[in-house]
Amino acid sequence: MxxxxxxxxxxxxxxxxxxxxxxxxxxxxxxxxxxxxxxxxxxxxxxxxxxxxxxxxxxxxxxxxxxxxxxxxxxxxxxxxxxxxxxRPDGGVSVAAFHSAGAAFFPLLLRALTGPGHPVLALADEDVAQDDFPRLTREYDLVLAHRLDHAPPWPRAVSATTLLREPLDVALPADHPLAAQHRLTPDDVADEPWITVHDGFPVMATIDAIAAAAGRRLRLAHRINEFAVAAEAVAAGGGLALMPRWTSRPHPALVLRPIDGVQARRHIDALHRPERTARKAVRTVLTELRSAARTIQDRDTDGEVTSPRGAGL
Known part of the structure; x- marks a missing residue:
């Protein structure tokens, strides 16, 4: 019946x-x-x-x-x-993010959504390989994930909103000989030691692209997923590293330089199961994430990469 x-x-x-x-x-x-x-x-x-x-x-x-x-x-x-x-506008909303996205987006969310009538946030950091981000949508309302510009799209089981298309630049010590150049090429950096992420994480594919463009294998001296730790290793002379341009924190001993000849850009996407956005509170947080993305990108208004930076993944 x-x-x-x-x-x-x-x-x-x-x-x-x-x-x-x-x-x-x-x-x-x-x-x-x-x-x-x-x-x-x-x-x-x-x-x-x-x-x-x-x-x-x-x-x-x-x-x-x-x-x-x-x-x-x-x-x-x-x-x-x-x-x-x-x-309900003030319902609970859970948001997970990889480390550098969390460092950039979480403070903006917390400041914007504080007080009565706003969604109640539950934030979490999730450091996973690119292929594992979609499964996190089972546990969280919204998941901030990253993938390279030319990587396959996310599976159809999840919806994706692109928040940023963020360049990846070469981080090097401010007193490094290459720091005097405004832009770098794969040949410029191919013989340097590198600090990079573990296999399966998006940045690794750009490292492989640099090696292919230079026609020789790069020397991967250190494997560090946390960009803040990698920045310290770069500053100490451990090698070069790729760093995100907008979601990174300033480091007084480093400079970032764009690299020509390879696709060095990542998407920061908000993933969710389609039914999650039936809730007003989740839609409110997603709207605020878009606003936060504009704020993060607008911090670099001149389009040049000249200031010293570093940050966490």
């Missing part, structure tokens, strides 16, 4: 005929009769009986029709509860 069949039974008890029920529900009498037959198949005792030309409820039918009132009332209450949850 289902809600529609129970309603038909209830209406039959109140209106007294199939024709009257059909008119009330704006369907044909044959459709009403079919639903009553389907309902009867699931009940071991007769629900209706003939009184002349009229179809009336038996005692069992009247009992079930009475229960139908309770069922409709409970369902209506459940719908109102769900609607209140969906429309």
């Amino acid at each position: 289902d809600e529609r069949q129970l309603r038909i039974l209830r209406e039959l008890g109140e209106l007294g005929s199939v024709t009257a029920v059909a008119e009330a529900l704006l369907v044909t009498p044959s459709a009403i009769s079919q639903q009553l037959r389907l309902l009867q198949r699931s009940i071991p005792v007769p629900l209706t009986e003939r009184h002349g030309r009229r179809l009336v409820l038996t005692d069992a039918g009247q009992a079930l029709a009475g229960a139908a009132v309770e069922v409709e009332t409970a369902l209506a209450r459940a719908r109102h509860t769900v609607q209140d949850f969906v429309d």
